[in-house]
Amino acid sequence: MSMKTYALEAVSVLVVEDNRFMRTILVNVIKGLGVTHVLEAREGNEALEELRNNSIDIIIMDWELDGMTGSKLLQTVRSGKRGLNPLIPVIVVSANTIARNVLQARDTGMTEFLAKPVSAAAIYARIVSIIENPRRFVRTGSYFGPDRRRRFDPGYLGPKRRADDRSMDDVDDIDALNQA
């Protein structure tokens, strides 16, 4: 199925990137895609201030930030503390594609991962994915964030690999009950 064209002028995006030029690249792409409300932050504390003072729909953030790490920033966002929206979609952008880095971002609660160098097509595809395929959130003893399983099959009988996975009978899953 071909990708749809979305008018994004009403969407607001926060770009968190410590490298000035990389930040400019990201802002130019996002504005070029039609987003008119783009805010910028150079580091984590500035990002949290922007998030608390503005209505923001999507965060696009670097993972290797100076000062507060990307991991700490994402953890703070997902905590929902002091007026933060814990459900906000977060696109993590990183040139570091070593598996442990990507898995760390996933396990901290990112919504999408985007490898640098970035392209307009790749950023647009991530935004479309957020619009068209919103993932439900999961809270376990050790994780809060978008469901790391992109597909949900209530009849799944295969191995359960999640650390604190349990049998379906134990899950407080309204979707599962609805689909059963």
Next chain:
Amino acid sequence: MADKPKVEFIDNPNPIKKKVRIEQGTDPKNLINRADKQVAKLSGEFEQIFADNILALGEAMSMLRKTDGDDEVALGRLRSLLHDLRGQAGTFGYPLVSQVGDSACKFIDLSEQIAATETEVLGMHVDALKAISQAKIKGDGGPIGAELMGGLRKVILKYNDRR
């Protein structure tokens, strides 16, 4: 028996969907091309950053060689410059620069320590970047690019075999 951990699922309200509208009959390629043009405006600035970074990489490499890799500040500076290049160059038509930068950063990140041998491997990466910059090799560099990347891969494989 201990209580099993609780798993709670929360519906995603997806407020963004209410803020966007589909532009019927419009090809998203037009939107993407417009964004690409916005980025292309920055290519002159990137060329300057690339040239500056090559000089700075040479300086950081000299510092690192003086101590056979035992200079955390120089190593940090080197990685930072390589990391910036790998993250930006591909956007401006230099994917080979991104590949060389990525290879060097991964080598640093996955090495237990940086000593004389590791410093030489990094030096080969910096030399490759200098060559790409001087020859202004865009795209994947064709046969020259393949030779450069192949050479670096062989060096890393040989290094890994010796360990």
